Each structure stands twice: as structure tokens, then as C-alpha cells.
Amino acid sequence: MQKSVRLKSFELVARDINDVDVELLHALSISVRWPHRPKDWDLLRRAGHGLVAVDGIGRVFGSAMWFPQGDDFATVGLVITTPRAQAQGGGRWLMDQVLEQCGNRNLALNATHAAYSLYVSLGFTSEAIVYMRQGEMPQTLPAMPALDGELNELPRDRLGEITALDTRALGTNRAELLALLAEDASIATLSRNGAVVGYSMCREFGRGFVIGPTVAGNDQDAVHLTAVHAKKLAGRFVRVDTRERNGVFAEFLQRSGLEVAETVTTMSKGRRFLNREDNGPWVYGLAGHALS
Numbered sequence: 001m002q003k004s005v006r007l008k009s010f011e012l013v014a015r016d017i018n019d020v021d022v023e024l025l026h027a028l029s030i031s032v033r034w035p036h037r038p039k040d041w042d043l044l045r046r047a048g049h050g051l052v053a054v055d056g057i058g059r060v061f062g063s064a065m066w067f068p069q070g071d072d073f074a075t076v077g078l079v080i081t082t083p084r085a086q087a088q089g090g091g092r093w094l095m096d097q098v099l100e101q102c103g104n105r106n107l108a109l110n111a112t113h114a115a116y117s118l119y120v121s122l123g124f125t126s127e128a129i130v131y132m133r134q135g136e137m138p139q140t141l142p143a144m145p146a147l148d149g150e151l152n153e154l155p156r157d158r159l160g161e162i163t164a165l166d167t168r169a170l171g172t173n174r175a176e177l178l179a180l181l182a183e184d185a186s187i188a189t190l191s192r193n194g195a196v197v198g199y200s201m202c203r204e205f206g207r208g209f210v211i212g213p214t215v216a217g218n219d220q221d222a223v224h225l226t227a228v229h230a231k232k233l234a235g236r237f238v239r240v241d242t243r244e245r246n247g248v249f250a251e252f253l254q255r256s257g258l259e260v261a262e263t264v265t266t267m268s269k270g271r272r273f274l275n276r277e278d279n280g281p282w283v284y285g286l287a288g289h290a291l292s
């Protein structure tokens with residue numbers, strides 16, 4: 001009896017991502033060691049559109065999603081092929097379909113090292129590095145700069161108070177996405193002279209919690225907005241994705257025990273995505289890897 005066998009290859013077909021059981025998506029993300037829970041996939045499916053690569057007996061071998069934000073922009077994410085199916089053209093095939101579905105929208109994504117060359121070949125250009133920081137929150141937070149303004153909790157029905165600020169920081173209106181995230185998030189605002197100058201959300205994600213999106217006008221404000229949530233999460237696993245490499249905010253995260261676990265590259269196709277204004281609001285903490 002021979003000791004090896006060549007199995008017949010099989011065909012994958014594209015299906016809408018809403019047509020498969022969430023447990024299959026969960027297994028897919030686990031196969032590439034991503035921390036998403038079924039609940040995280042549920043939220044992402046409500047936030048965007050996507051497709052999966054499925055074999056003849058319904059097994060999921062790949063996924064790709066896009067998240068419209070406003071009329072002319074979308075982020076792309078959850079681009080995964082199972083290790084067994086990688087380097088055989090599946091990732092490119094999924095991305096080609098996402099690009100077709102996105103039409104003329106300007107696009108942005110956060111590329112892992114594994115996916116970077118694929119996105120370059122599809123016309124995406126690099127804009128910034130994202131530092132994915134995570135760790136267990138300490139019992140006591142490190143010293144913080146003086147607070148300039150007033151911190152408050154924002155009730156979900158008053159999201160309108162942060163929409164304009166968020167749109168200025170991101171360059172696109174993502175009010176619908178913020179409303180979805182807010183369903184299960186606590187929201188802190190910072191006000192000065194009667195005006196909201198920053199906000200931060202915190203929600204359960206993956207192994208623990210994610211603090212983001214965080215929008216603020218400077219590092220000091222971003223520290224306080226992040227700390228509002230961090231103070232309540234002693235001993236819990238927390239993740240913050242930020243494009244700040246150095247400075248007061250990055251140092252605060254580092255001293256809080258949030259080490260850089262991985263870096264990804266923010267890339268865009270179409271108009272430039274990141275346009276920081278002098279003294280304007282800025283996204284200090286991302287809503288998520290796929291959501292920017």
C-alpha cells in the first residue's frame with residue numbers, strides 16, 4: 001500500500017457573508033489566530049457587506065468585507081483565507097470581488113504583513129503605521145497630565161453631539177457606524193468652554209475590551225478620554241489600536257502595560273485617507289482593525 005495520496009482539488013464558490021453560520025466565520029478567524037468572537041462577527045456583519053469562499057459541503061475557506069462610511073468611502077477588512085488554502089489565489093479572488101462591489105468608492109484598510117503585497121498589487125498605497133497595543137490593565141494607572149476640561153458620560157441618544165467632531169477627524173461621516181458601535185459601548189466626552197472637544201468609546205471585543213474610537217485634539221485629551229475607560233478595567237485585557245508612535249499618548253499606553261503586539265499599515269486607494277489638520281481633532285484610537 002502506498003503511503004501518500006493526492007486528494008482531488010475542490011472548487012470554492014462565493015456566497016454572501018450573511019448566508020453562513022457565524023460559527024463558521026468564527027472558526028475561520030481562529031484559523032489565522034484572530035481574537036474575534038461570534039458576537040464580533042455579528043456586529044461586523046451588521047456594519048458592512050462581504051462574501052465568503054465556500055466549498056461544495058458548505059465549509060468556509062475565506063472571507064472579505066467592506067464597510068461603507070458615507071456615500072463615497074469604505075473601509076475593507078476581514079480579508080482571510082484559511083492557512084490550508086493560502087497562496088493559491090483565493091485572497092486575490094476575494095479582493096477582486098470586494099473591489100467590484102465597492103465601485104468608485106475611495107477605500108482604506110489596515111494591512112497585515114501577510115496581505116501587504118497583495119494590496120500594493122491592487123493599487124493601494126501606504127499612509128501610516130498602526131500600533132496594535134494590548135495587555136492587562138494595571139490596578140493603578142500611571143501619572144497623567146493635568147485635565148483641561150470636563151469629562152462626562154454620553155448617553156446613546158445624544159450621539160449627535162459627537163458626529164460633527166468625528167466627521168472632521170476622519171474626513172467622512174460614519175454616523176451609522178457610530179450608532180451601531182454605541183449599542184454596546186460606554187462613551188466618554190471631554191468638553192471645554194461648553195463645546196465637546198473629544199470623545200472615546202469602549203466595548204467588549206475579542207479577549208477583552210477595545211478602547212476606541214477615540215477622537216481628541218491633542219495627546220493630553222486623548223490620555224484622559226482613554227483613562228476614563230481604563231480605570232474601570234483593572235485586571236482586564238484591553239486593546240488600543242493607534243497611529244501614535246511617540247508622544248504623551250503613546251507613552252501613557254506603554255506605561256499602562258499596553259505593549260505593541262503587532263503593526264499594520266494603513267493604506268488607501270483613491271483619495272488620501274489620513275489628512276491631519278493643525279490643531280484639529282484626530283483619531284487617536286481606532287474603532288477596530290477593519291473599521292479604522
Ligand SMILES: CC(C)(COP(=O)(O)OP(=O)(O)OC[C@H]1O[C@@H](n2cnc3c(N)ncnc32)[C@H](O)[C@@H]1OP(=O)(O)O)[C@@H](O)C(=O)NCCC(=O)NCCS
Nearest residue numbers: 032079080081086087088089090091092111112114115118
Ligand atoms: C493575507 C491573505 C488573506 C492572503 O490570502 P491568499 O489566499 O494567500 O492570497 P493569494 O494566494 O491570492 O495571494 C495574493 C498575493 O499575496 C502574496 N502571497 C501569498 N502567499 C504568499 C507567500 N506564501 N509568500 C509570498 N507571497 C505570498 C503574493 O504576492 C500573491 O500575489 P500573486 O497573486 O501575484 O502571486 C492570507 O494570507 C491570510 O488570511 N492571512 C492571515 C490573515 C490576514 O493577515 N489577513 C489580511 C488582513 S489585512
